[in-house]
Amino acid sequence: xxxxxxxxxxxxxxxxxxxxxxxxxxxxxxxxxxxxxxxxxxxxxxxxxxxxxxxxxxxxxxxxxxxxxxxxxxxxxxxxxxxxxxxxxxxxxxxxxxxxxxxxxxxxxxxxxxxxxxxxxxxxxxxxxxxxxxxxxxxxxxxxxxxxxxxxxxxxxxxxxxxxxxxxxxxxxxxxxxxxxxxxxxxxxxxxxxxxxxxxxxx
Numbered sequence: 001x002x003x004x005x006x007x008x009x010x011x012x013x014x015x016x017x018x019x020x021x022x023x024x025x026x027x028x029x030x031x032x033x034x035x036x037x038x039x040x041x042x043x044x045x046x047x048x049x050x051x052x053x054x055x056x057x058x059x060x061x062x063x064x065x066x067x068x069x070x071x072x073x074x075x076x077x078x079x080x081x082x083x084x085x086x087x088x089x090x091x092x093x094x095x096x097x098x099x100x101x102x103x104x105x106x107x108x109x110x111x112x113x114x115x116x117x118x119x120x121x122x123x124x125x126x127x128x129x130x131x132x133x134x135x136x137x138x139x140x141x142x143x144x145x146x147x148x149x150x151x152x153x154x155x156x157x158x159x160x161x162x163x164x165x166x167x168x169x170x171x172x173x174x175x176x177x178x179x180x181x182x183x184x185x186x187x188x189x190x191x192x193x194x195x196x197x198x199x200x201x202x203x
Contacts, residue, residue: 010072010083011142013154014135015163016174022134025161026115026127033117036124039063041112042203044097044186044196047076048105056081057105059088059096061203067093076175077168080147094197101188109196110183123157130182135174136163 017025029035043060054075061067067090074081088096101107113129119138126137138158142150158165166174179185186192 008082008084009080009142009144009147010139011080011147011150011154012137012139013079013151013158013165014137014171014174015158015165016133016135016170017163019132019134021162022127022129025136028161029115029117029125029127033119033125035115036118037064037114037116039114040203041114042199043110043112044100044107045110046100046103046105046107048103055105057100057103059093059100061090061093061200063203065090065203069096077171079151079165080142083141090203093200094193097196098188098193101186107186107188108179108183109186109199110178111199119157121153123154125157125161130178133174133178133182136161 040063041060042062043058046055046057048055048057053073056072056076058070058072059067060070066087068085068087070083070085072081072083110130115127117125117127119125121140123138123140126139128135128137136158138154140150140154155165186196
């Protein structure tokens with residue numbers, strides 16, 4: 001059987017870190033890896049189920065003015081979700097959110113400060129700050145055939161940085177904490193759209 005060359009699976013592992021670890025790791029990576037971007041990102045996340053499959057659909061915009069719609073398919077805690085994205089005009093952001101609101105999915109608004117580092121070999125590490133919560137995401141786009149090999153590589157890289165990937169229970173606890181302390185539930189009301197519109201002025 002021919003090996004697939006389609007790298008449409010986002011292989012991603014996460015590790016929560018302390019404020020002190022965040023700053024020390026940031027200093028270390030600035031010396032040993034290439035910082036490809038630093039930005040704030042505003043996202044409206046829609047989490048729901050279609051035909052018994054979990055979908056994570058996001059409209060997001062960065063402080064650099066880049067806006068896109070992102071779709072991830074698979075269990076929300078999974079490290080190997082299928083991903084696709086499409087860049088949109090920033091002026092379309094609110095309109096896209098209005099359309100996605102019609103799915104009646106669970107949704108929330110998030111703001112993150114991201115430091116993205118190129119680790120070579122098509123790997124990138126993102127240090128993420130959400131108010132007083134800090135975590136790292138290591139990513140590599142993969143084909144189905146490469147998943148296990150690449151997953152071992154990501155785990156080894158995290159270990160070299162003194163990090164350990166979180167499990168499903170820890171991931172859910174982190175998401176709940178982020179919702180309570182950093183994010184806010186988006187209900188699609190006129191007041192919530194007005195609040196979102198005001199936030200967009202910073203992007």
